[in-house]
Amino acid sequence: MRLSKDLAWRGLIKDKTFTDNSWLDEPKTFYHGIDASTDSMTIGNLAAMILARRLIDGGWQAVLLAGGATSLIGDPGGKTEERDLAPREEIQKNIKAIKRQINRLFSGKEFIPVDNYDWFKNVRYLDFLREVGKSFSMTELMQRDFVVERMGESGSGISYAEFSYSLVQGYDYWQLYKMHKTELQIGGSDQWGNMLSGVSLIRKKEGKEVHALSMPLVVNKTTGAKFGKSETGAIWLDPAKTSPTQFYQFWINIDDADVEDYLKIFTLLPKEKIDQIMADHKVDSAKRNAQKILAEEVTKLVHGEAQSGSATGVTKYLTGQVSITDATDEDMEMIRKEVPVVNIGNRSGGWDPSVVGALVTSRLASSNSDARRLLESGAVYINGQQTSKDKFEESDFKNGRLLLRRGKAYKDSALIELE
């Protein structure tokens, strides 16, 4: 299928400045900017990254921008409050980490990494105002949604710095156009206004028509919540923050209403394959086959073949399909890497039988109180068996180990061991 048709079918095209989608079928250079205010991307960033990957696969040249300069200001898009400014050193660190993640996500693919701090650090304020500021109409800026929302009686206010964000991003596009001949910028629909800033700036400065493409924000169909938005439940791409197994489990838990959309957005599977998966899924959705394929594909994409394999492998133990008693040393190695491991003492005696303690140290519970509440509500499982007892017994351990779980979903499991 042609790239333009494929993207449209996947629902990845929301707004665009070109009239005919077939413009996409002739490969050029595009750019996508990533925020660097944290040290890892989350699945919220993933949709756009995979779109970038699709363009690359379609022959496009990619320029990926880690926003060293823009993160110093803070993107007001989608935020209702002024952001706290992160210190510069921290942002430098974040950029390094994010670059590593991009590399992993695009392993084997060519792309040009850039950091807008590289050009902004030398930009002088007066020059910027003359070169860029002159090209922006205040009237137009004032009408931007994020500005309107923040001003007025019910608004929380907006600083000049955040207000200028749009110009900064526009300037990025212009620089990249000059340096790398980028003719397309992609991003989430919340970036639409900022992307247009660049398009019109380049039109004014260079007399060239470049383009922007926004993809719809991924939302949960039933709750309407923005995908990957919650702070506590953030799913990170960094395996140190969210292990591949937890990552895999997240995708396994996707509801039926969303699974088709996510297959389209987050996997590289072709249309025929996805149609087939969904047809099968409708016959017997209780098997959760679509979810399984989704989980496997996305985990593979983000963490690689090997990690995905161990995530599915570990899942077998977590679900009890294979008892941990029978786990080989090799598998135990794998399990230890993928789920939190808590050592509570040694077998011969002197071990701590507190279930509450184990829940807390494994971080399945956020505090002792939380752990007690979970126990009371029957949310705790030992080796797959629901329990309310607050002390482990000798017999709970098989070969000195047991699986502790919070809730029904297997992603919140931990391995409890005795020496």
Next chain:
RNA sequence: GCUGGGGUAGUGAAGCGGUCAAACACUGCAGACUGUAAAUCUGCCGGCUUCGGCCUUCGUAGGUUCGAAUCCUACCCCCAGCACCA
């Protein structure tokens, strides 16, 4: 700079001297039912607890009071309007 309004738990938002760890809504977590789904219903949602209670929170720092999220003082921050405006 002036005038007015405001800063309360993850978010929105009540409370305006004691009955406030703080209504309510949303988010979140868990249970039941299911399919590791959705919907629905139920419980929880600052920390610690020998489950009797104890401790720390209502922008910050002081003060008044037997007692303060609630009153006073100073400071910081936000919003609106006015003034100023190269």
